[in-house]
């Protein structure tokens with residue numbers, strides 16, 4: 348079985364690692380800083396001692412030869428040392444790098460010639476515990492006292508400061524050294540260290556709890572989305588994920604909600620299309636059955652000489668009409684599919700729209716006369732349009748034919764004009780026919796849609812005309828708009844952009 352590292356633990360691992368890294372950095376910095384502070388405190392204290400020795404226990408006088416004499420109040424020094432005994436503080440006074448004035452026995456700090464030189468500049472020298480053991484002096488200048496040595500000078504790490512003393516001529520005459528056991532400093536430090544460790548441990552535990560809570564919060568939100576997507580997968584498109592407006596997960600939830608919305612729409616669209624398709628096939632079967640039965644009957648009549656000679660021509664004409672109807676039904680469907688799938692290429696040219704429309708109207712005049720409709724071409728001048736000529740004809744043939752179909756004893760008006768702002772040609776076709784309701788208007792671009800089913804049956808329309816027009820206009824990157832009032836009439840407004848615009852958009 349494959350090992351699964353759950354998202355919760357992944358998140359926790361990330362957060363916890365981050366928190367621990369942060370604590371480690373802060374911890375190291377704090378340790379370092381505290382150590383430095385403890386040393387600084389100790390040195391300040393030791394400087395205070397050195398200062399007080401320089402002021403109280405050392406006396407500088409100038410003899411008759413102008414030489415500086417140093418007098419030492421050893422008692423003051425000794426007393427001070429005794430007071431600070433518990434703190435393991437030792438004083439040493441040098442008059443030169445290798446001559447110690449105090450103490451005669453016991454602990455003495457060493458001082459190198461370089462240190463002495465540095466002190467001559469007036470600087471106070473501070474040493475950590477780096478001299479521990481090796482440079483530290485455990486000898487006395489006046490002979491060895493091993494017992495005293497071992498009793499009073501245990502080998503331990505010391506830190507010390509050196510303070511220079513100058514005579515009136517600015518000559519370095521003595522150096523006071525104050526040394527303190529490093530263990531004292533470390534004791535102070537250890538206390539702070541212990542507190543720090545406790546604090547860091549508490550922070551680590553808190554960090555663990557916080558990272559668990561954050562990880563659980565995030566995982567919970569993701570699980571909510573997972574549950575929602577499962578429901579969508581099962582076909583429930585009414586799920587909506589609750590979300591705030593804060594982060595990427597909320598944005599994801601918004602996107603998912605939108606996706607569910609689109610899925611719902613397209614599923615409804617598919618159902619609608621399916622319904623239309625069923626309706627179309629039912630209608631098409633019905634439409635086909637009537638002409639086919641007629642043709643079949645006439646053919647049989649011809650074969651068995653059942654049709655009188657003078658009626659034969661009429662029968663053949665009837666068969667031709669019926670066949671044409673069938674061909675149109677099939678062609679319209681094929682056309683629609685070709686345009687929709689984009690396999691039909693437009694052959695864009697610039698031609699005179701007025702002339703093309705006049706030609707269509709001439710062709711449709713017999714039909715218009717049949718319906719007692721009157722054509723009115725309001726534009727006289729030549730107006731150019733950029734379109735595919737054949738498709739242009741197809742579009743207006745459909746629209747004007749519809750206008751005739753749905754108008755009796757009325758007027759069908761055509762207006763052509765240039766639109767300078769959007770650079771293109773606008774063509775309006777309006778009729779004074781039966782008009783359409785809002786619901787019908789919303790559906791006319793749909794394939795197989797016919798507002799009046801009973802009329803469609805009798806006249807053999809397939810409801811494909813406007814669906815094809817719509818697709819063709821889209822291919823031309825044009826626009827189509829329709830306004831209608833029931834009982835008053837309908838107006839179709841079409842816009843064809845100029846060739847440059849059409850090709851630029853195509854790119």
Ligand SMILES: Nc1ncnc2c1ncn2[C@@H]1O[C@H](COP(=O)(O)OP(=O)(O)OP(=O)(O)O)[C@@H](O)[C@H]1O
Pocket residue numbers: 679745749750753778780781782783791796797798799803807808809810811812813814837
């Ligand atoms: N000028 C109009 N006046 C009123 N209704 C119209 C008009 N043009 C279209 N319609 C309505 O829109 C429907 C769809 O038109 P469309 O041209 O797509 O189909 P059709 O004319 O019924 O069939 P086809 O054009 O395929 O023979 C029509 O059935 C009709 O109800």
Ligand SMILES: [Mg+2]
Pocket residue numbers: 745748749808812813
């Ligand atoms: Mg039509």
